[in-house]
Amino acid sequence: MKSLMLIFLLHVLLQIMRLPTSQCEAEILQPMDANLMEQTCKQTHFHDLCVSTLQSNGGISSSDVQGLAIIMVKVLQANATETLGHIYSLLQGNPKPGDQVKQALSSCADKYDAVLKADVSVAMEALTKGDYKFALTSANDAANEVASCEAGFSGNSPLTAMNTLVREISVVVSDMVELLLQ
Numbered sequence: 001m002k003s004l005m006l007i008f009l010l011h012v013l014l015q016i017m018r019l020p021t022s023q024c025e026a027e028i029l030q031p032m033d034a035n036l037m038e039q040t041c042k043q044t045h046f047h048d049l050c051v052s053t054l055q056s057n058g059g060i061s062s063s064d065v066q067g068l069a070i071i072m073v074k075v076l077q078a079n080a081t082e083t084l085g086h087i088y089s090l091l092q093g094n095p096k097p098g099d100q101v102k103q104a105l106s107s108c109a110d111k112y113d114a115v116l117k118a119d120v121s122v123a124m125e126a127l128t129k130g131d132y133k134f135a136l137t138s139a140n141d142a143a144n145e146v147a148s149c150e151a152g153f154s155g156n157s158p159l160t161a162m163n164t165l166v167r168e169i170s171v172v173v174s175d176m177v178e179l180l181l182q
């Protein structure tokens with residue numbers, strides 16, 4: 001009985017001693033860049049969106065925050081392009097002239113056009129050059145344009161899901177650029 005007890009205690013002791021070592025090993029084995037993504041996304045307003053977006057767009061091969069921000073701007077561009085296409089198709093649908101939804105859609109088309117032609121392209125160029133102040137202004141402007149598109153429907157928006165996604169991506173870009181400016 002006594003020796004069984006001793007073996008049991010020894011086993012428990014070994015488990016306790018092993019714990020920190022195995023955690024340490026896990027950290028060493030984890031690729032540096034998964035760590036970079038996690039550390040970066042943790043400092044944004046939308047951690048989960050940030051991580052999943054980077055993971056599905058080659059963030060793992062980026063070795064710095066600048067690279068991650070550039071990936072995020074590309075995803076912003078793709079999403080804004082898709083949303084603008086959707087706005088055009090809704091406009092072609094049927095809205096009656098003078099209809100409030102039609103007016104809001106037209107104004108959203110202008111705003112998304114500005115997001116793509118001005119904000120996204122300026123942000124991309126500024127980020128590439130390391131001109132982070134310009135990149136920040138553009139990302140914040142994109143978020144504002146999208147929020148104002150959504151507000152134009154006064155609670156009746158057919159674009160809520162897309163606007164929310166595009167706005168959140170813009171905010172993540174802005175948060176990343178803030179890190180670069182620190």
Ligand SMILES: *[C@@H]1O[C@H](CO)[C@@H](O)[C@H](O)[C@H]1NC(C)=O
Binds near residue numbers: 053075078079082165
């Ligand atoms: C928009 O962003 C989301 C989130 O990362 C992504 O899953 C989706 O594929 C993007 N859409 C386009 C058209 O790229």
